[in-house]
Amino acid sequence: MSPIRSLTPAHLALGAALIAVVAGATGYGLAHLGKAPDPAAQAPAGGRKVLYWYDPMVPAQHFDKPGKSPFMDMQLVPRYADEGPGAASGVQIDPVRLQSLGVRYATVERAIFADELTAPGVLEFNQRDVAIVQARANGFVQRVYGRAPGDVVPAGAPIADLLVPTWGGAQAEYLAVRRTGDPALEAAARQRLRFLGMPDGLIEAVAQRGRAQTVVTITSPIGGAIQTLDVRQGMAVNMSQTLAQVSGLSTVWLTAAVPEAQAGQVRTGAPARVELAAFPGEAFTGRVAAILPAAQAASRTLQVRVELANTGGRLRPGMYGTVHLSGAAHPALSVPSEAVIRTGKRAIVMVAGAGSRFQPVEVQVGREDGDRTEILAGLNEGQKVVASGQFLIDSEASLAGLQAQPLSAAPATPPPQPQAALYETRGRIEALTTDSITLSHEPVPAIGWPAMTMTFKLGSPALAKGVKVGDRVAFRFEQKPDGPVVQRLAPVAAQ
Template structure:
């Protein structure tokens, strides 16, 4: 009989040593050694039940039981429960803390580095587009060697048009001028303006006394010719488009931001971009729009960034790496490794006074640089366990220690 008891004792002892050596840490606090009712009586400690630390919800009434995982059970002592006046939590002796390698960090107020790096491509600024049209029916008499894709400056000639209607209106204006009736002359001049003639052309007709039905159409802005429909000999209708010019003084950088990170981007946010075409150079811009649709293939949002394009070096289609700098507002931060995510809730293990520990429910926010923002459930100056907290959480669950609620109650 004694041999059987000794065998059971040494079997459980060996199992306990193996668990501790493997980093299990299930001997936390003062729990320890006896594995039989006889030894419990000799030590004066009352055994409540036996259990497998891997399956703490299963309770057994004798030391020779095997758990559902096939492991030998260990005793749960009545004196392991905290005193009635003690703060909620589990107690760990210094030796156990050292063996487990517990590391504690303090919750502090700081700035979360939230720079998000994504990719993007350069595109034309579609808000800077000029449509060149024929203001009257006529004929194309000359094209100034232009083609789609050409870069032209503001005022550059595109085509010459012969507009018979303009010539007739100018003749009527000169006839009214000879009548020496200022009111009629003013009305005739206004008519020429409404037909699309510039003040310079009207002054030239008034000064020379000759009509000019030929007009040179110029680009109102500098940029790239996107379309060009003017060809020599083509008959034009009033309002027909001759060319479309897109400005290149500024360009758009369309960045693909993962939808899960979309909340970190805001209108007006500063952005830094680098391009392979210009190594070592950084281009600064700002977010001007967050498009309302998500790309279904990549699950990304398109963030539109405006960049200055000095000397026209940034060309549509270029690939860019985009650094979206987040706001630098102050936040309560703890090491990300201290956060325990169970799926249903988020916990941290508080390090209390006198070597006691207690789980606390928190609401986590942004992450970056190895830090996590705590929105609720923790105060500045409180200490949390950053290493070994999962073993402590298991021990707290085993001993029935409830987590401090999110509202900050006791």
């Protein structure tokens, strides 16, 4: 066992110095162990500046330092300055991935949009074509002709035979006056019979036969469907008692329910195309006869009445149909409808940029026509948008925390007014004034008009010079809110 050596003062001083050095180093290390790392120190050797860190599953939440996500068991991901909107906006996707996603592109371009409105409707009887059959005197029903409500009868069809006893004496007096040979007295006697309610046909029959006729046949003045029939054999009837009501079937009404927000697009006289479930693939043409003045409070719709010709009686009241009301066509910015992502609160389009970058852009959409959607604001003509695969790209943008470019808050400059579309056809002049012209014209396929006779306004009184009623002319017109206006008019040589 070695002997214990005594420590000199020099040894003690050296040991104290060593202890101080070790303690200082340990304290420095502990202090730096609890200090948060500098974000700039976390930047890679390439020198890319970090804006913030985020959880890819919750991209809206930003953090000022790296670490583990408080939401998921994963590390936060840095967002670099060269990936933000300030440098090259949008999310960048590898071209190989784009090809595997089958991404297709489309160009923002102008397309022709027609102001077409579609609404459901139901067929009804034309309430302007109704006949009321009444008894003209007190009498008795001597005979009925087997009619029933719902039967379709022609004009002049017999309804019932009435025996009117009070007419016998008046007719006998008329015959006695007639035998006097005095034309004035005979005319007065005839007038008295008319006042008693006798039709001219019955009076003439009495004059020809020379004897009283107290049985008269009540007939339908128009052809159509019997709505009510209140006559039975042997019953007594009073003067002015309604025996039957007949509704004509030569024309019918289709009453369409147009949403209140779209009612401004409808005008009286506009052409209409009607499709009925009973006749698939067939269209019936008509015109807007009236826009009823009151809106339906429950459905917030206006009732639009379309009058249709009922050739052959195929259109039956009660049938359901769809009416298409077309107006003027105008060009407008548009994209394929499949390119628009509708979130419920807004509409978004993925705009393709350089370097396989994509930027979600909020847009304001308008009408739809076929497979294209009108763009009112948010895009410019010529931009390239994603038409297929945009949902996957939108998911990538959401994971990257990229926000959609909002619509500009500044007041938008009004779009240039489109040049009015002119439609051309031929017709015959039926009436002509200095400011209007009535034409029986040929069909206008561009706006779905059939051949018809209608009145147009003249764009200039000079157009009426050199033409007259009966001339055949070629003309061009434009659709305006207050009706069509002829802008060009030229005679056509007779063929």
